[in-house]
Amino acid sequence: MQIKIVIGTIAFMLTMMVFGYSALREPARLERFTNAELGRSIEAGGHIFANNCATCHGVDGTAEACFDAAGNQIACQGLPLNFNGLLCGEPSQRMTDMGWNGTKAAYVLTTVSAGRGPIMPTWSEQFGGPLREDQVRDVTNFVLNWESETLCAAPVITYDWPETADEFLARTDEVEPGDPTRGAELYALTYGCQACHGTLDGLVPAALGPSLLEIETDGATRVEGMDAATYVYHSILFPSDHIAPECPTGPCAGPPSAMPANFGARMGENPQDMADILAVLLGE
Amino acid sequence: MATFVEQVREMGIKQAVVTKADEVVERVTAGMNINDVRAALRGDEPRRPNPRLRPHADGFWLHIRPSFYHTGVTNIYPTFRLGWLSTFMLIWETITGLILMVFYTPSPLVAYSNMWNILGNVPLGQLFRNMHRLGAEVMVLVVAMHMLRTFITGSYKKPRQFTWATGMLLLVFTIFLSFSGYLLPWDQLAYWALTVFISGGAAAPAPAFVNDTVLLVLQGGPALGANGLLRWYLLHVLLLPLLAGIFFFVHYYKVVLYGISLPPGREQIGEDTAKRVPQGERTYFIPDILTSELMWTALATLFLVAGALWLWDAPLETHADPVVTPLHVVAPWYLSWSQGWLKLAPKTAVVGFIPLLLVAFIVMPYFEVGKSRRYADRRVGLTVAMLFIAFMLVSNWMGSPEFRVTSSPDREVSIHLLPEEGPGGLKGIPFDHMTPGTYVPGQVIDGNPFLTRGLAVFEEAMHEQSCTLVGNEMWQECTVTTLESGAKSYSNRFTDVAMPDPVATLEIVEIQPNLKEMTLHYQVADPENPNEMLIDTPWTAFRHAFSNYEEECQFLNKSCAIN
Numbered sequence: 001m002q003i004k005i006v007i008g009t010i011a012f013m014l015t016m017m018v019f020g021y022s023a024l025r026e027p028a029r030l031e032r033f034t035n036a037e038l039g040r041s042i043e044a045g046g047h048i049f050a051n052n053c054a055t056c057h058g059v060d061g062t063a064e065a066c067f068d069a070a071g072n073q074i075a076c077q078g079l080p081l082n083f084n085g086l087l088c089g090e091p092s093q094r095m096t097d098m099g100w101n102g103t104k105a106a107y108v109l110t111t112v113s114a115g116r117g118p119i120m121p122t123w124s125e126q127f128g129g130p131l132r133e134d135q136v137r138d139v140t141n142f143v144l145n146w147e148s149e150t151l152c153a154a155p156v157i158t159y160d161w162p163e164t165a166d167e168f169l170a171r172t173d174e175v176e177p178g179d180p181t182r183g184a185e186l187y188a189l190t191y192g193c194q195a196c197h198g199t200l201d202g203l204v205p206a207a208l209g210p211s212l213l214e215i216e217t218d219g220a221t222r223v224e225g226m227d228a229a230t231y232v233y234h235s236i237l238f239p240s241d242h243i244a245p246e247c248p249t250g251p252c253a254g255p256p257s258a259m260p261a262n263f264g265a266r267m268g269e270n271p272q273d274m275a276d277i278l279a280v281l282l283g284e
Numbered sequence: 285m286a287t288f289v290e291q292v293r294e295m296g297i298k299q300a301v302v303t304k305a306d307e308v309v310e311r312v313t314a315g316m317n318i319n320d321v322r323a324a325l326r327g328d329e330p331r332r333p334n335p336r337l338r339p340h341a342d343g344f345w346l347h348i349r350p351s352f353y354h355t356g357v358t359n360i361y362p363t364f365r366l367g368w369l370s371t372f373m374l375i376w377e378t379i380t381g382l383i384l385m386v387f388y389t390p391s392p393l394v395a396y397s398n399m400w401n402i403l404g405n406v407p408l409g410q411l412f413r414n415m416h417r418l419g420a421e422v423m424v425l426v427v428a429m430h431m432l433r434t435f436i437t438g439s440y441k442k443p444r445q446f447t448w449a450t451g452m453l454l455l456v457f458t459i460f461l462s463f464s465g466y467l468l469p470w471d472q473l474a475y476w477a478l479t480v481f482i483s484g485g486a487a488a489p490a491p492a493f494v495n496d497t498v499l500l501v502l503q504g505g506p507a508l509g510a511n512g513l514l515r516w517y518l519l520h521v522l523l524l525p526l527l528a529g530i531f532f533f534v535h536y537y538k539v540v541l542y543g544i545s546l547p548p549g550r551e552q553i554g555e556d557t558a559k560r561v562p563q564g565e566r567t568y569f570i571p572d573i574l575t576s577e578l579m580w581t582a583l584a585t586l587f588l589v590a591g592a593l594w595l596w597d598a599p600l601e602t603h604a605d606p607v608v609t610p611l612h613v614v615a616p617w618y619l620s621w622s623q624g625w626l627k628l629a630p631k632t633a634v635v636g637f638i639p640l641l642l643v644a645f646i647v648m649p650y651f652e653v654g655k656s657r658r659y660a661d662r663r664v665g666l667t668v669a670m671l672f673i674a675f676m677l678v679s680n681w682m683g684s685p686e687f688r689v690t691s692s693p694d695r696e697v698s699i700h701l702l703p704e705e706g707p708g709g710l711k712g713i714p715f716d717h718m719t720p721g722t723y724v725p726g727q728v729i730d731g732n733p734f735l736t737r738g739l740a741v742f743e744e745a746m747h748e749q750s751c752t753l754v755g756n757e758m759w760q761e762c763t764v765t766t767l768e769s770g771a772k773s774y775s776n777r778f779t780d781v782a783m784p785d786p787v788a789t790l791e792i793v794e795i796q797p798n799l800k801e802m803t804l805h806y807q808v809a810d811p812e813n814p815n816e817m818l819i820d821t822p823w824t825a826f827r828h829a830f831s832n833y834e835e836e837c838q839f840l841n842k843s844c845a846i847n
Contacts (some may be wrong), residue, residue, distance in 0.1 A: 001327055001575050008579035011586045018589050019408075026407050032832050033404035039830030042799055044602055046826040060795065133393060134603045145828075148797040 038141060045142025048135055052123070057081050061146055077119055077189075081143050085269075088152035097265035109140045117260075118192040159268030165233035165278060168271075175271055178279025186273050187280055191263060200280065209259060210244040210252060216282045232281055236274070237264040314343030316570075324571040336570040348533075350540050352566040353573060354558050357544040362437045365580060366430035367539070370454075372584055373423035374532065377461075378525065380416035388468065390517035392510050395470035396603045403600070414592035420462045422588070424618045427458045435669060438657030439545040443556060445649035447538040450531050452646045457528040459618060464520040466616065467513060472705055475604035476613045478516070479508055484622070489636040507606055548657040597839035601705040611699055612688050621676050623683030693749035693783045694806040698823035700745045701738075701790075701845060702802060707833035710738045710790075710802060712844030715829040718800050723790045726758075734846060741845040742790060742804075750783045751776040753811050759785070772812060783808045783819060798829035 050059065056078025058064045063080040080086075085093040090104055100107045113124035113136050123129035124136050131139070162168045169175060184200060187193045198206035202213050219228030223242055226234070235242055239259035244252045252258075267273045291300040310317040315338025316324070323330065330336050340351040357363060387406055388398050402409035431451060434440055440448035467478045486499035504511025543558030551557050567573065615623045625634045654662060681687075690696055701709045717734040726743035729735045743758075751762035751774055762774040762784050776782045787807045795801045801824060808819040827833075837844035 001572060004575050004579040005325075008575070008582040011579070011582035015582065015586045015589050018586070018593060022408060022411050022593055029410065030404055030407070032830075032835065033400070033410065035404075035830035036832035037400040037404050039798075039828030039832065040602070042796075042828045043826035043831060046795070046799065046801070047824075050824070132603070134396060142796075142799075145796045145799055 041138045041141045042145050044135070045138035045140070045145075048131065048139045049142050052131075053078075053081075053139065056119075061143065079266075082146040082151070084151050084154055085156045087144065087147040088156065093156040093158065093265070097262040099261065105140060105144060108143050109136060112136050112140055112143075118195040119189070158265070159271050161237055161264060161268070165227075165229035168233065169229075169275060169278075175275045178275040178277075180276070180280040180283075183276035183278070183280030186277055190273070191266070191277070193277075196259070206248050208248065210247050212281060219282075229278060229282055233274070233278060235259075236267075236277070239263075314339045314346070315341075327571070336568060339570065346569070348536065348540065349569055349573075350543075351570075352561065352568045354543065354546060354561045355565045355567045356546045356550050357558065358567045358573070358576070362433065362439075362547045363544060364429070364433055366426055366433055367544075368577065368580065369426045369584065370423065370430050370458075371532070371536075372581065373419055373426055374528065376419045376584075376588065377416060377423060380412050380419060381465075381521065383412050384416055385521060390468070390514050392470055392513055392604070395468065395513065399469045399471070399600055410597075411589070411592055414596060414598050415588055417465075417598035418592045418596045419588060420465060421618075424458055424462050427455050428618070431455055432673075436666070437545065438548055438659075438662060438665075440649045441652065441657055442649065442655065444538070444542050444545065447535060447542065448649050449646045450535040450538065452642065453531050454528060454535060456642065457524055457531065461520065461524045461528060462618070463616065464516050464524060467508075467516045468520065469600060470513065470604045471599075471601040472604055472608075472610055473599055473601045475508060475606070476610055477615065478512075480613055480615070481619075482508070484631065484635055487631040487635045489632050509606075545657070548659060551657060553656045553658070553661075595840050597836060597842055599706065599842070610704055611691060611695070612685065614685055614688070615683065617680075620683035621679035624679035624681065624687075625683075627682055627687065628679075690779065690781075692819070693779060693781055694786075694788075694804075694808075694819050694821055694823070696779075697742075697745045697749050697788070697806075698804050701742055701804060702823060702825035707836040707842055707844055709845040710741075711825065711827055711831070711833040712837040712846050713738055714834055715798075715800070715827065718792050718802070718827065720792045720794050720800065723792075725788055725790075737846045739790065742788070746786065746788055748776075748778040750786050752785050754785060756785060774811075784811050785809070786819070795826075800827050801825075802827060 049057075049061075056063070056065075057080070058078070061080060061082030063078050065077070066079065086108075087104075091100065092104055095104060095107050098107070102110075111120065112131075113122065113129070114127050115122035115129070121129060123131045123139075125132055162171070169178075187200060193212075194200070194204070196207055196209035197212045198204050200213070205211065215232060216228050219231040220226070222231055222244065231242070235244075239257035239261055240255035243254045243257060246252065267277075286294065288300065288304060291303060294300075295303070306317045306319075309321065313321065316335045320331070320335040324336060337351050339346045340349065341347070384402065387402050387409065389395065399413075402413055406412075434448065434451065440451075463478075463481065467474045482499065482502045485502060486495045488495055488498070500506075502512070502515070503509075504513075504515050542556065543561070545551075546558050614620075622634065622638070625637075628634075629637075652665070654665065656662065659666065702711065703709050713734040717732050719729070719732060719735065723729070723735070723739055723742075725739060725746045727736075727739045729739070747759065750759040752759040753762050753764075753774075760776045762776065762782065765773045765775065767773055773780065774782050774784045783806065785808070789805045791803045791805060793801045793803070803825075804823045806819050806821055806823075807817060810816040810818045833844070836842050837846075
């Protein structure tokens, strides 16, 4: 019996030592596993991105389909995700442009979950999309993983918009004369203006925003001292400054206007877009 | 009875405290004072009347334990301590399970992240999860061994038939307890193992509406989801433990009532010597059995704690995905025999046969004619038993991954090197040694033993799935068979569908900071028509620097291709 007491006591002490050892290494282990959770989430996100997002945003998130050979932005389905305006800084330029007050992770997560505008679909099951919440988190972690020192070393591009349309169009070293054909494409697809303002041929009437069919004449009458070009130019950049009188659902609401305030920021990446949109709207 | 204050006045503070302590010990042990405890620990003879019997008569905890055993059952043979160990495992699983319950919510939305929270945020969480999961496997093993030894020593025979019947039920509860816990992490392993299991249950030889209802009840919907998880959780933490607990006490009551059976050779036929124990053959619970049990408790705890820390790691795959079926779904090892049976007979027959077999085992002792427990008198019975054991072993082997249905040859190589789940394959290469580039099977990379080993494994895997028509020394000769459709099939010594003269590469690209993409490319030209590709597929896996697969590879139950 004595030998059993000795064996039992030694085994008990060894167990306590094993517990003690595992408790000592625990802080480091916990950190490794917290990181492993993130690492594996990013791996899972990589698969989801490749299967669902890469079609529009490009396999490396640079949306290469959105740029022509000269590097100009063209009509396309998805914007670049792997760029410093979205990923660098807290808040990033993009979050500021969109008036987002939450975290960057929440910004990306919400955009993936609920979609944005007429082109980006909703992805979360919660909003009728195909992905479970954990998958949305995975793909968010994957997108955020592009943030890097290299990427963030480059400055975020912002464009210094001049006061009036004429001044803007006079910057001939930056802007070529507007191309209405490309402008129509931007109006319909890239910026999705027609979802609210209706098609330019009038076949689909405006749904939410004021109709722009007569804007080349109406525009000059809205604000004293502003010609049509400057009125449209100013309203794209600052939608809440001047509220149009008539919307399809009655008098237009605002300020603030229901129109997104981020077109200036989006067009700032390629100011030619503004010239082309002005060209198609003002019928030049 | 004098109060403490009066005792202090009477005998002084020191003596009063000693008297009080003695009284407290006697109350706590339900009958043994300090001197009795010391005498028991020293191994002295008890005084008369024996105070060591009083805890059995008056105490709650010991009243179900016998006050003495027949010395013949206290050796390792014939019990091997397996019944005691089963009880220990039940308590072990209850304690570790209760701790894990604190950190778990049975909802598909959070169950999987709960697992990562336990691993990465709960101090000693991984250890407790491993202890619980390892304990579950050990418990199934121990209970099965307990049944086996009870059968071999003939201990199930009269008068212990009912003990055997409750034991059979406890075996079933143990397997269901283990299996119901399988689903709770809500990962791919859990989800698909349960889906396959439940679909088996619904293939019983019964009218369709019965099977459909069973399926609906077990899944909680058309597929496993939130309702199903909640049901299996409640089974796991409430109903099954309750049933196991109730039947444990019935079982143990019968064990005490009839006594643990002596080795078969020590009994006269038809005589139950364990029940009436002669004075000279008694081993008293206090102190001998109790000491022995405490020693085994300490040893078993040490084994399980150390095993969970260094040897065995509970698996956690990726999040459950009802729309993505993993390539090879396997049953847990203790149900492997049933997967083997599925290869011998139709599903309905197998599912119908299992309950019949169970009932046959339960009622067997009531119908058995031979009364003798001696091995020499049970030649037929033991032969049948050995044949059954052999059959079960073969069935287990047939259900093992070795006999799985193979997929295309390139897919077989891919899942060996870069499996969809777990740390296996090339993911175990330390991140810094995954040098971006394009590699061929068997390539030697100077100064990079990990990648070199990985590429050697790549070559071995390719070797089994490839053959040559043009005398390439890397592969074996192809055996060409023309199928009925006119197509040709190429085989080698290992497989009927080999890749003729494949070109395979491993490409590693760093696609994001700290994230590498590993792609296996296979290109196999059709030998009949070299412009057409028979196989031209990539297989991609990602590896993040933080994912920590190398740490998992160190456990015995998680092999990596490069280890």
